Amino acid sequence: MQPRRSYVIAIAVIAVLAISVQLAEAQQKHHPPNYYVFNLGDPGGGSSAAAASINNIGWIAGSAFQAGNATEHAELWVGTAFDLGTLGGPNSAVAWPNKNTEGQLAGIAETADMNPLGEAWSCAQANFPTITNHVCLGFVWRDGVMSPLPPLPGGIDSYAAGINNHGQVAGWAESGIHDPTCNNAPPVSQFLQFEAVVWGPELGQLTQLSPLSPDPDSAATAINDKGQIVGISGLCSNAVGGASAQHAVLWEKNGTPINLGNFDGGVAWNTPTAINNRTQVVGFANLAHTANGDFNPVAFLWDREHGIQQLPPLGQDTNNWAWGINNHGHVVGQSLTSQRAFLYEDGLMTDLNSLIQPDSSLDLLLANDINDRDEIVGFALDNNTGAIVAFLAVPVDGENGGEARTAVRAGNKSPIIRPESVLRLMPAFARFAVSATGSR
Secondary structure (H helix, E strand, C coil): CHHHHHHHHHHHHHHHHHHHHHHHHHHHHHCCCEEEEEEEECCCEEEEEEEEEECCCCCEEEEEEECCCCCEEEEEEECEEEECCCEEEEEEECCCCCCCCCCEEEEEEEEEEECCCCCCHHHHHHCCCCCCCEEEEEEEEECCEEEEECCCCCCCCEEEEEECCCCCEEEEEEEEEECCCECCCCCCCCCEEEEEEEECCCCCCEEECCCCCCCCEEEEEEECCCCCEEEEEECCECCCCHHHHCEEEEECCCCCEEECCCCCCCCCCCEEEEECCCCCEEEEEECCCCHHHCCCEEEEEEECCCEEEEECCCCCCCCEEEEEECCCCCEEEEECCCCEEEEEECCEEEEHHHHECCCCCEEEEEEEEECCCCCEEEEEEECCCCCEEEEEEEEECCCCCCHHHHHHHHCCCCCCCCCHHHHCCCCHHHHHHHHHCCCC
16 A cells, blocks of 8 residues: 555645646746846936837937937937937937837937928927927938938928838828818927828838828838838827827738727827737727817727727826837836836736836836837936936846835825926926826
């Protein structure tokens, strides 16, 4: 009997060990990694910087305020920070995720010329510290050279958002058509119609994309390596969000627009921000029953199987928005009410601050992009200096370095009140979002 009993015990031990291994693997699968966060600083000499993009070879791009905080320049971090300059005007930025690993970046930059119609345009309203009324154009940067991307015939301004590995740049550009749905009132002063476009891949190639019928205007915000493009379709309005984004759209490679759906009936602020190579789309869309098209967003994830689905904000927050997705389907963004960067992975929404080392001086405010190594970039408040800084968060092994920070955050049931001095240092789109959602 003894050998049989030993055999049964051995089998039981092996079974318990197997279950333990399976449980550990399941826990590991459904829990996000821990992160070590690096402060990328404020390389422009001002008090604010933001990282908007990280590709799969670790190039980080974004922007940094210059001395005096009145202007900003596009920045590239590759070991150290490089100022990419402008097109002759005061401001430039890489403002959206760029997935190109062939040494190219897409962004926006002002020229020395003034806009003859006095238009504020999308660049200044969404990204720059002040409205200068300079002409702003999309650009492609390669090997130290910033090359302008032209508008459509008769247009003045353009805007480049994302670039894929084939050198195709997605964005939007004005035409020469005076659009009656534009908001002509200062300080917006928008007069010209704009349409979604793709520049390249050939030099000088410019392709216009049709808006969703019967909308008059559109803009492309991201492009994947399949040539699929996402963006917005709607009225001219302010050329930034609002009624310009009545519909979230996917353009297939043949240029056919598809309505991705919405929660508010197609009124305003329905904006895709990123698309991966699996045709998964993230962004933000206004919640149902939002009055007057006010800014009232919730993050979304769209795919062909499930359509558009809401990603819940953190804790008791009421609003959030998603900005980046990698090819594993991991999503990053910001929970707006409490101004916390989030990571959404395997159905779990997590405060990124709860995953980083507890002795960090940074409050991670917004996560803008994530690459296929799960490295995350965005901007943060440095509590030691009061400045807004760019950050890089790298996944690490070991125990949860954010346990102490989680305990602090757990009791935070109400919005964080940021001083006006901190709000002024945030990128323009983030300043607007914080104010519009009542997070102040």
